[in-house]
Amino acid sequence: MDNYNAIGMAEGFIEAESEEQIIEAWQHLVDTGLAWQLQGSFGRTAKSLIEQGIIKKGEWNVRTK
Secondary structure (H helix, E strand, O other): OOHHHHHHHHHOOOOOOOHHHHHHHHHHHHHHOHHHHOOHHHHHHHHHHHHOOOOOOOOOOOOOO
16 A cells, blocks of 8 residues: 555545455554644544554554553
């Protein structure tokens, strides 16, 4: 997954093939740290997905430690 496709699937302007692909996109955003660099809604959504156990904390995930 590349950054453009991950952002597109997370925002909805790129259609995902499955729910698993959307989860993969969010995991990519967390793992690369992009979730914390983009607009606030990305970080809030990523934090919620982590708290729900849908995705895991990434190396760059300093806001939810």
